[in-house]
Amino acid sequence: MKYTLKRILEKPFLHSKNNIVTQKKLNSRLEDKLQYAIRIIEYIDLGFVRCSYPDFKIIYMNQKSCNYIQKSYLKAELPSYFIGKNYIDYLPIDEKAKLIMEIENMIQKKDDSVFRHANYIIQGEETFFKIMYRPLFELNDQVKEITIIYIDVTEEMKAKNKIEKTIKMRDELFVNVSHELKTPLNVIFSTNQLIEFYLRNDLFKDNKEKVFSGVSIIKKNCYKLTKLINNIIDSSKIDCGFLKLNLSNENIVEIVEDSIQSVTEHIKSKGINIVFDTNTEEKIIACDAEKIERIILNLISNAIKFTNKDGYIFVNLIDKGNTVEISVEDTGIGIDKKNLDRIFERFHQVDKSLSRNTEGSGIGLALVKSLVEMHGGKISADSNFDKGSVFKIELPAKTVEETESTVQTKPIDNKNDMINIEFSDI
Numbered sequence: 001m002k003y004t005l006k007r008i009l010e011k012p013f014l015h016s017k018n019n020i021v022t023q024k025k026l027n028s029r030l031e032d033k034l035q036y037a038i039r040i041i042e043y044i045d046l047g048f049v050r051c052s053y054p055d056f057k058i059i060y061m062n063q064k065s066c067n068y069i070q071k072s073y074l075k076a077e078l079p080s081y082f083i084g085k086n087y088i089d090y091l092p093i094d095e096k097a098k099l100i101m102e103i104e105n106m107i108q109k110k111d112d113s114v115f116r117h118a119n120y121i122i123q124g125e126e127t128f129f130k131i132m133y134r135p136l137f138e139l140n141d142q143v144k145e146i147t148i149i150y151i152d153v154t155e156e157m158k159a160k161n162k163i164e165k166t167i168k169m170r171d172e173l174f175v176n177v178s179h180e181l182k183t184p185l186n187v188i189f190s191t192n193q194l195i196e197f198y199l200r201n202d203l204f205k206d207n208k209e210k211v212f213s214g215v216s217i218i219k220k221n222c223y224k225l226t227k228l229i230n231n232i233i234d235s236s237k238i239d240c241g242f243l244k245l246n247l248s249n250e251n252i253v254e255i256v257e258d259s260i261q262s263v264t265e266h267i268k269s270k271g272i273n274i275v276f277d278t279n280t281e282e283k284i285i286a287c288d289a290e291k292i293e294r295i296i297l298n299l300i301s302n303a304i305k306f307t308n309k310d311g312y313i314f315v316n317l318i319d320k321g322n323t324v325e326i327s328v329e330d331t332g333i334g335i336d337k338k339n340l341d342r343i344f345e346r347f348h349q350v351d352k353s354l355s356r357n358t359e360g361s362g363i364g365l366a367l368v369k370s371l372v373e374m375h376g377g378k379i380s381a382d383s384n385f386d387k388g389s390v391f392k393i394e395l396p397a398k399t400v401e402e403t404e405s406t407v408q409t410k411p412i413d414n415k416n417d418m419i420n421i422e423f424s425d426i
């Protein structure tokens with residue numbers, strides 16, 4: 001199917017029932033139709049350019065394409081400025097020759113159109129285009145004109161990129177999780193084999209210490225597995241909107257202080273010091289106490305993981321009136337700036353060669369961020385590589401009518417279990 005401008009515009013007249021029209025009337029109707037078509041093209045949400053062929057001189061362009069073509073030009077010119085200019089001059093250097101060749105090919109094969117994809121930065125935003133080049137064949141099959149249509153496909157590309165990112169993240173999850181599952185399972189199996197050997201060969205009494213240590217290794221690795229599985233389940237629940245907060249008015253100072261106290265001995269046993277400071281004794285806010293404890297324990301466990309012996313962990317709580325700021329700071333290995341923005345992304349882990357810790361699934365901080373955001377709060381991180389890191393949480397100081405509280409998830413009954421789970425990978 002070939003198109004000529006004349007054929008397109010005349011078509012309705014030639015098929016009209018009342019076909020007796022004078023040439024003058026026909027011309028005037030044609031002119032009306034042309035004006036109407038131009039008006040549509042002006043307002044349409046597509047960039048539209050007409051070029052003569054083969055010299056690519058611009059005959060017409062609408063405002064949209066004018067904006068697209070000027071992407072990198074500081075001076076905003078009107079479409080009239082481009083009339084008579086060479087369209088090819090406005091293309092990126094590496095695209096020119098390829099496009100001309102593709103258009104020549106298309107005309108030779110008498111194809112309808114050729115498509116190209118491009119992305120330009122327009123007003124600071126990355127914009128993706130599908131660009132259609134369509135020849136306008138004359139009756140003798142000659143081409144004197146090319147129509148170029150810019151279709152903005154930014155939204156589609158963003159959606160596609162998001163899907164690709166999600167798929168990549170899922171793949172990473174399988175790789176990470178299978179490794180994280182396998183390691184503790186292997187430890188459990190081999191320790192179990194050793195204990196079994198002692199029992200079967202009546203060596204239990206002589207190796208009592210080793211057996212006890214083996215039992216404790218098995219327990220620790222069971223906690224590790226529980227943490228990983230809990231984190232995966234909770235992340236999925238958050239994604240599906242199934243994880244709800246059990247809000248009640250609580251003294252946030254007490255929750256934070258209690259969480260720290262419950263792990264102080266553990267931290268000291270690692271040769272690390274922990275200091276808690278606050279500018280208030282009581283601040284009642286609506287929160288889910290169990291989730292807040294989990295957030296604090298998670299941040300402290302990371303701080304321990306990346307802090308050397310004799311290092312410090314400072315936990316500060318500041319009552320700022322409408323908000324409460326809780327910060328967990330450490331004097332550990334720090335996080336390099338290029339990774340700082342990404343540590344809250346799920347499955348993102350800092351290059352393992354940069355951290356002495358080789359474990360972790362990269363779910364912890366993403367989960368912490370989600371839990372903070374579910375409270376209407378924000379979390380941020382700052383760090384000096386080799387000097388330490390600070391994680392700051394800002395929670396709104398709002399209260400709820402007690403009846404509003406949503407008893408949903410059953411909190412972990414045994415606080416020790418929660419600590420053992422959160423600290424299982426240290």
Ligand code: ADP
Pocket residue numbers: 302303306330332333334335343348349350355359360361362363364365366389
């Ligand atoms: P994981 O469960 O693997 O530890 P997280 O989401 O808790 O994952 O952390 C993501 C990354 O952030 C980790 O790979 C770690 O390298 C880095 N990180 C988190 N907290 C700290 C910290 N306090 N100091 C240095 N690096 C940290």
